[in-house]
Amino acid sequence: MGTDAKAALEAIQFPCASCGGTMLFDADSQQLKCQYCGRLQAIDADHALPREHALDDGKPEEADTDWGVAQQTIKCQSCGGESLIPALQTATLCPFCGSPKVLPQPAAATVKPESLIPFQVDKEDAAAAFRSWKKKRWFLPGAFKRENTSARLAGIYIPYWTYDADTSSAYTAERGDYHYRTVTRTRTVNGKTETYTEQERYTVWHRVSGDYDRFFNDVLIPASGQYDAKLLDRLGNFDLGGLLGYKPDYLSGYIAERYSVNRTQGWEEARERIDDALRADIRAEIGGDEVRSLNVDTGYFNRTFKHLLLPVWNASYSYKSKPYRFMVNGQTGLVSGNAPRSAWKIAFFVLACLAVVGAIVLWYTSTQQSPQ
Incomplete structure (x- = not known):
């Protein structure tokens, strides 16, 4: 057997035991499925709870870079997106923007995720979800709604961080309570002056202060720099109860994006979300009709993080020569996208x-x- 032929066989990470064909992960059966004879092979799923890592231990990024399969990194020269594909696979289009300008990158150690949610929505169902989404948009052109939009769907595992933290906050503010009094006024109606009464509102302010404690669990932060944050947020919340221990079997037939937001940067965004939630909680606890001059001083303790992959169908398409993008949640089928108006x-x-x-x-x- 020649060297090239041997290397090609080694690139098939999951050969079918019946015919030797390539087995890919099948979203419908949640098993590996042969693309030639249709044979199914069960995956020994790891249902153990994902491990939480201390963020405060001062250690460097996790060093486990063994993904269980040979990988190569490719980078798009148009959008800058970096993704991981099986070794020896030839990439012709960027999975993020659809550009053909993709080039292999020098080998680099990439941190392996410890858990993921496997794809549960296949390509056909993702395309159907997009068609249904189009029909429900009010301001889309009628021609766009009716036409069969041509878009190349790419199944991508997007990297995320999750963060847990205990918080303890001290706050001061001014609480405003509405009161009402009856006032007498005059007005002119049909040339005649008349007197009437009405209720006038005024606000009484009081200084308040207090303490507020809350535990935050699984604050989910994208570790990807390739997507509009609002577009990702509109995909809806993933059910993290569906997380499984990482196995390379789930990646067979899909692309994994290499994270571009490190765990420290991710925590800064998580902290902003935590702070926003705390301010909303504290405003509700203060009560009253208005709150002003709110000052919150928060301490964060027992901070932990996880690195995981979540399934998304990504597609770029054009309408009247203008580019647009949509994504489909690979777990729930929820659609988030940009569309013409x-x-x-x-x-x-x-x-x-x-x-x-x-x-x-x-x-x-x-x-x-x-x-x-």
């Missing part, structure tokens, strides 16, 4: 809203001028 539909909606407002103003004016 119909200018005339938006204009009609705005005019309709203005007409309704105008009608309300006209009605209110006529009632105010009616004889008493």
Whole structure:
């Protein structure tokens, strides 16, 4: 056997025991499936709870770089996205933006995730979810809704960090409570001056302070730099109860993105989200009708993190020569995307809203001028 032929065989990480064909992970059966004879092979899933790593231990990034399969890194020269594909596989298109300008990169140690959620939505179901999503958008051009959008779906495992932390906060603020008093006023109606009374609102302010403790579990932060953060957020929350221990079998037939946000950078974003949640919680605890001059001093303790992969179908497409992107949650089928807008539909909606407002103003004016 020649060297090239032997290397090609070694690149097939999961050969079928029946025919020797390539076995890929099948979302429907949650097993490996032969692409030639259809044979299924069960995966010995690891259901153990993912391990939490201390963020405060001062140790460097995790050193386990053994993904269980030979990998190569490719980088897109258009969008800069880096992903991992099986060794000896030839990449022709970027899985992020669809550009053909992809080049192999020098070998580099890439930290292995410890857990993942396998794909549970296959390519056909992801495409169907996008078609259904299009039909429900109000302001999309009718032609775009009707046409069969041509988009290359790529199944990608996107890297994420999750963070846990105990928090203890001390706060000060001013609480405002609304009160009402009856005031007498005058107005002119049909040339006549009349007196009337109405309720006037005023605010009484009080200084408040206190302590607030809360534990945060699994604050989920994308470790990818290739996506609009809002686009990822709109994919919805993944059910992390479906996490399984990492096995290379789940990656067969899919692409894994190499993280570009390290765990320290990820924590900074997680802390911002935690701080926002704490301020909202504390405002609710203070109560009242308004809160101003809120100052919160928070300590973070017992911080831990996990590195994991989550499944997403990614696609780029064009409409009238303009690029757009959509993604489908590979666990739930929820769609998040950018789409063209119909200018005339938006204009009609705005005019309709203005007409309704105008009608309300006209009605209110006529009632105010009616004889008493």
